[in-house]
Amino acid sequence: xxxxxxxxxxxxxxxxxxxxxxxxxxxxxxxxxxxxxxxxxxxxxxxxxxxxxxxxxxxxxxxxxxxxxxxxxxxxxxxxxxxxxxxxxxxxxxxxxxxxxxxxxxxxxxxxxxxxxxxxxxxxxxxxxxxxxxxxxxxxxxxxxxxxxxxxxxxxxxxxxxxxxxxxxxxxxxxxxxxxxxxxxxxxxxxxxxxxxxxxxxxxxxxxxxxxxxxxxxxxxxxxxxxxxxxxxxxxxxxxxxxxxxxxxxxxxxxxxxxxxxxxxxxxxxxxxxxxxxxxxxxxxxxxxxxxxxxx
Numbered sequence: 001x002x003x004x005x006x007x008x009x010x011x012x013x014x015x016x017x018x019x020x021x022x023x024x025x026x027x028x029x030x031x032x033x034x035x036x037x038x039x040x041x042x043x044x045x046x047x048x049x050x051x052x053x054x055x056x057x058x059x060x061x062x063x064x065x066x067x068x069x070x071x072x073x074x075x076x077x078x079x080x081x082x083x084x085x086x087x088x089x090x091x092x093x094x095x096x097x098x099x100x101x102x103x104x105x106x107x108x109x110x111x112x113x114x115x116x117x118x119x120x121x122x123x124x125x126x127x128x129x130x131x132x133x134x135x136x137x138x139x140x141x142x143x144x145x146x147x148x149x150x151x152x153x154x155x156x157x158x159x160x161x162x163x164x165x166x167x168x169x170x171x172x173x174x175x176x177x178x179x180x181x182x183x184x185x186x187x188x189x190x191x192x193x194x195x196x197x198x199x200x201x202x203x204x205x206x207x208x209x210x211x212x213x214x215x216x217x218x219x220x221x222x223x224x225x226x227x228x229x230x231x232x233x234x235x236x237x238x239x240x241x242x243x244x245x246x247x248x249x250x251x252x253x254x255x256x257x258x259x260x261x262x263x264x265x266x267x268x269x270x271x272x273x274x275x276x277x278x279x280x281x282x283x284x285x286x287x288x289x290x291x292x293x294x295x296x
Contacts, residue, residue: 003044005077008070010037011049015067018056095283096125097291098134098143102228103271106250107294108147114290122283131202138274144284146274147291149202161273163292166245168206168267170260171231173238178260185264186214193240195231196221207243210267232257245269 013023014034024031042049049063059067099108104126115124127143134146135154146158149166170189172178178188189211196219197204208219222240225231229251231242236256249259273291275284 003041005074007037007041007044008074010034011041011063012067012070012074014038014050014057015059015063018058020057093119093121093281093283094123094125095144095281095287096127096142097145097147097287098127098129098137099147100131100134101128102245102248102251103147104128105229106247108291111287111290111294114293115287118290119283119286122286124283124287130200132200135274138276141276144275144280145288145291147271149269149271150274151202155272155274157277158274159277161288161292162270163273164271164296165268166247166271168203168210168243168262168269169246169249170262171235171242171244171248171257172260173235173241174256174258175238176241176258178241179258181260183263184260186210186216186262187264189241190216193222194219195223195225195234195240195242197228197231198224198226200226203243203245206267206269210243210262210265213265247271 010023010027010029010033013026014020017023017026020031020034020038024034027034038050045062045066047062047066048060049066051058051060097108108126112124112126115122127137129137131148131150132154134143134148135150135158137143138146138158147163170178170184178184196207204219211217211219223234225234228244228248231244232248232251232254234240235242236254238256243262246259273288275288280288
């Protein structure tokens with residue numbers, strides 16, 4: 001016979017009350033039932049846990065060693081049961097957001113503050129990933145929400161909400177001749193040294209397409225990196241120009257960089273929130289609402 005939660009509760013009640021009568025009263029059981037449960041536990045463990053006398057009941061050395069572990073087992077079981085009930089009732093309080101490093105740094109922190117204020121008992125985990133991977137992370141359940149810009153063909157079977165539109169803008173050194181201009185056409189970038197994200201970035205494809213539309217030669221960057229923070233550092237050092245989403249300007253003030261709108265063509269990208277079909281749990285709904293508010 002294996003030990004059961006009912007046996008553990010009976011044993012702990014007797015240990016805490018130092019007697020079967022008080023333990024039975026506390027548990028709402030007959031004293032004989034409590035005695036049978038404790039005897040069954042001792043038989044299952046192969047050890048005597050309680051020393052009985054006419055006046056009181058005390059713990060044996062084995063019982064003294066077993067008591068804290070029994071209490072921990074019951075606490076873990078109760079916590080697991082509460083978690084299971086919350087999930088079954090749509091009350092899960094943990095969610096995971098997959099997003100790109102740019103959005104994770106520029107927009108997500110303020111959204112997480114809103115989430116914490118709206119659902120203090122909730123927990124939101126952040127998962128940084130390339131935009132090309134995020135739809136699959138959501139589809140596979142590794143993330144509850146995806147936040148970023150994604151091609152329509154990657155979103156089959158997902159619920160999609162457009163949060164805002166982000167414009168591609170020029171980031172250039174403050175000392176550059178174009179820094180004094182209010183607006184700049186793409187064709188004016190011809191021949192300029194270019195700092196670019198590598199070809200795994202969805203932003204790289206948008207930049208290439210805009211250059212072709214403006215009649216510029218295919219991009220031949222002087223530096224090609226994987227992180228926007230590195231792009232900004234290289235631009236600030238005066239090593240070239242970069243085209244990034246306007247949200248890149250939220251990564252923190254940089255005295256050596258100016259940001260200017262680009263025209264002819266104007267290139268916008270939709271920033272989306274994606275999730276699996278079905279009713280989201282409380283934490284996912286709260287985080288989605290916080291991100292939507294942040295995007296306004």
